[in-house]
Amino acid sequence: MFETTIEADQRLPVIWLVRDFAATPDKLFRAHTDPGLFVRWVGPDAMTTRIDHWEARRGGSWRYVSSENGAEYWFRGCFHEVRPDRIVQTFTYEAEPDGVALETLWFEDLGGGRTRLRTRSLVDSFEGRDAWLRSGMEVGVNEGYAKLERMFLDGTV
Template sequence: MAATIGENVVINSREFEVPRELVYQAWTTPELLARWWGPNGFTNTFHEFDLRPGGEWRFIMHGPNGVDYPNHIEFVEIVPQERIVLKHTSSPEFQVTATFEDLGGRTKVTFRQQFMHAKEFEQAVKYCVEANEQNFDRMGELLKEMSA
């Protein structure tokens, strides 16, 4: 587990004790992704998930406080089992580059979140590092279940 904060960027990474194929499946199968995407206590309703460059992902994150957060994402680049680049076009605007590094049966995931506007970054960085770590925690639980 590691996090780095730079100029308008937050980078989280973590190693998982499962093969890269399983991690990629958890990222690209809507039914699986909906189970772990978001911080603790959040759930998701997916309306569209078109995993291809130019494809759109529209969903609502339901917060534990009862607030709904509409999200619109455009996929920029998909390199199967290696990299997913997506642009979050709803506020706050950011681009995520997720990489999946094969470590011989284990996988290192790096989640690089580049914010488009400094003001949005300044607000988001207050919760982003911890929220991304919670995302990884939730994904890790799913991956354990998938590998059992």
Template sequence: MTNPVTIDAVPGTSYADITREFDAPVEALFGAHADPELFVQWIGPRRLENTITAWDFRTGGGYRFEQRDADGSVYAFRGMFHTIRENEIIIQTFEFEGWPDGVSIDVIRFEALPGGRSRLVDHGVFESIETMDAFLKEGMTDGLEQGYERLDELLARG
């Protein structure tokens, strides 16, 4: 059984708090976010194929990736890595290129738990209530849940 994702998005606000525990050490969890060859294997819904088009994982770096569905439609995302502290925190922007100016800033914390487990806590702030509502409506929840299930599978393989 997979660990549940908790998404706390209070109506009328422009932020969401996402919490998820993993049955893997914090170093492995962080590494799956840092290494583009691992990241591409788990990000997003199962029905989409991922391709990294730019990856500079360092404070001040940036990224871009695309997701392609079975019909060939492409969904592209990009952002900047503002702060990275290994096994501790990633502060980054996130933007869906299909909604220009709909950027969020995410503070993603990695916490070590007893027994070689870990917790991810993501505080995402969107530029407007409408943008956050649109992300939720367009499947952010399903994408997160499926992506973290895929991440569980990746971490279990070592």
């Protein structure tokens, strides 16, 4: 298992995530664009996720809800670019509609069936970035990626 690195850029309101996976770029890309796979790994272990709509294509949009103990957390965004080596999308937590992030995900082939995922999330302010970092996002990121890694290992993806 690999660890996720989460770093705040000191010059810009950006969060960087980096993680290596024991999977090919094609499999990692598929796990991020296939809604049936995405709902199985995204977010903390204690939550379940349901897709409202999902169009993983340039100009498409997405919306999903994550639930825990009756509480619902809605997220939405638009896909600006969807290609095997990169996804560019917006990301909004609907309870904070002014906090739109622009995310870019890169799928870097490391060879030997391994891929490095690099994600850059540009938020609207340093305060917004720091609030994301204080929100406990690392729990959802780490638990979600651990689920995804298990899906690669058991052949689900």
